[in-house]
Amino acid sequence: MQVVVDNVSKHFAGAIALQNVSFEVCSGSIHGLVGENGAGKSTLGKMVGGILQVSDGRVIYDGDDTLVSSPREAIERGIAVVQQELVLCQNLTVAENICLGRENATLGFLRTRGSLWEFNRLRDELGFELDGRARVGSLSIADQQQVEILKALSRNARLIVLDEPTSSLTPTETEHLHQVVKRLAKDRGTTFIYVSHFLDHILSSCDAVTVLRNGKHVQTGPAKDETHASLAAAMLGRELSDVFPRKKAPPPTSAVKLTTSGLTRRRKFENINIQVKAGEIVGIAGLVGSGRSEVLRSIFGADEFQGGVVAIDGYPVGRPTPITARRNGLAMVPESRREQGLFLEHSIAENISLINFGELRPFGIINRGKEGEEIGKWADRLNIKCESTDALVSSLSGGNQQKVLFAKWLAGNPTVMLLDEPTRGVDIGAKSEIYNLIAELAGRGMAILIVSSETEELVGLCHRMYIMREGSIVGEKPAEEIEIGAILRDCLGVCESDLHSNRSEKDFCNRCDR
Known part of the structure; x- marks a missing residue:
């Protein structure tokens, strides 16, 4: 299905979400749609899918500009939207979800075998590996997204809008989803509009890509002509190099704040020796499975270790727990904010105050006024965009x-910050704000130890870097040697000539999960 977005605008209560956006999606292609949060990409995807209505302009499907006024009407015309928050009945089976609303019935009784037969036909035709009898609630998010896609295809969808489909997936699950989408586009001619802030996913999977910025169309072109840097520059209106703050090295006389000596955790890492000074940003680079995150978790006491010492300001802290680590001035931003860091269905205020402001609660009585002032201060300082701090984090x-x-x-005033994938799942604009925050914290004397899968992030932020491979530190690089190619070679354990040969990264390291 060919789609033409013709001079489309969208207004919400006077606010302009999209303004005069025009571009074309070729039939049977995978078309990426990127932009910062608030750029209007999800809004546009919902308008194409009939969930939202166009304020001005037209969306034309195969030459037909008849208004699609509802999701039901969209389905009737072969259009479906797979939203970021999946809309499935968790207590029903895969087959029942796919045939929901179109079940076979005899004398008022559902014929579940008919639904299962229909599912098996689709599964075999498309090569999906799903069990039609399995309850949807028992499936991984990746498999649930496949159920949504199968449901759309069972209704003869020729255009599918995917809104942030990989936001909750592992690298392996993401790769599988991309293979499915590519196969459907090639073999069935299904058209996809792929909304995402993961630029590497867009570049590896899409035929073309459209960039939005502040609700306006910036550019549309072949994905093969773009790079991570060029897309980021188009989204931001400035070069990617400007995203990272200027590095300011700590004074040579800065005190060592965090030390690990011989830190060992069985089957995870061994003999880890790390130092981080006040005002220093130190990175740990390595492939998935190298033990990077496990080191941070053990330093913070989230996981036990069997050998070695963690010291703060030169004083050993024994076997830390998160409680004792926090008392010693440590804080940790974990890898997954959804599973390890936040209560999504609680307010911003509740999340910030949960472990803080004990001094404002004498005898267990909460001083709501002062606590509210403190929470508001942190919301303003970090530029948290919300209507109020009473808003749910999930919103x-x-x-x-x-x-x-x-x-x-940060509300607990730590002196050492452990950051595990600090910008995972955020757009390039929010990344820039977080990078500036990290540099500001270091400038104020905080010691920062950071793990990231994005090598550019480590290169752009760190004063010094450790390289991990297979549970051991295999190298240390000072500021003048922090360079992407050298880091990659050390992570893979290859020489420069091997890296530029015809072999792929996976030929060098079977621990890589990318």
């Missing part, structure tokens, strides 16, 4: 959720 964008997680820990 926020990924970038603002991550800011709440930072605020939760």
Whole structure:
């Protein structure tokens, strides 16, 4: 299905979400739609799918500009939307979800075998690996997204809008989803509009990409002509190099704040020796499975270790727990804010105050006024975009959720910050704000130890870096040697000539999960 977005605008109560946006999606292609949070990409996807109505302009499907006024009407015309928050009946089976609303019945009784037969036909035709009898609630998010796609295809969808489909997936699950989408576009001619803030996913999977900024169309072109840097520059209106703050090295006389000596956890890592000074940003680079995150979790006491010492300001802290680590001035932003960091169905205020402001609660009586002032101060300082701090965290964008997680820990005035994938799942604009925050914290004397899968992030932020491979530190790089190619070679354990040969990264390291 060919789609033409013709001079489309969308207004919400006077606010302009999209303004005069025009571009074309070719039939049977995968078309990426990128932009910062608030750029209007999800709004546009919902208008194409009939969930929202166009304020001005037209959306034309195969030459037909008849208004699609509802999701039901969209389905009748072969259009479906797979939203970021999946809309499935968790207590029904896969087959029942796919045939929901179109079940076979005899004398008022559902014929479940008919639904299962229909599911099996689709599964075999498309090559999906799903059990039609399994309850949807028992499936992974990746498999549930496949159920949504199968449901759309069972209704003869020729255009599918995917809104942030990989936000909750592992790298392996993401790769599988991309293979499914590519196969459907090639073999069935299904058209996809792929809304995402993961630029590497867009570049590896899409035929073309459209960039939005502040509700306006910036550019549309072949994905093969773009790079991560060029897309980021188009989204931001400035070069990617400007995203990272200027590095300011700590004074040579800065005191060592965090030390690990011989830190060992069985089957995870061994003999880890790390130092981080006040005002220093130190990175740990390595492939998935190298033990990076496990080291941070053990330093903070979230996981036990069997050998070695963690010391703060030169004093050993024994076997830390998160409680004792916090008392010693440590804070940790974990890898997954959803599972490890935040209570999404609680307010911003509740998340920030949960472990803080004990001095404002004498005898267990909460001073609501002063506590509210403190929470508001942190919301303003981190530029958390919300109507009020009483808003649920689940209502926020990924970038603002991550800011709440930072605020939760910074409100305790730590002296050492452990950051595990600090910008995972946020757009490039929010990343820039977080990078500036990290640099500001270091400038004020905080010691920061950071793990990231984005090598550019480590290169752009760190004063010094450790390289981990297979549970051990295999190298240390000072500021003048922090360079992407050198880091990648050390992570893979290859020489420069091997890296530029015809072999892929996976030929060098079977631990890589990308």
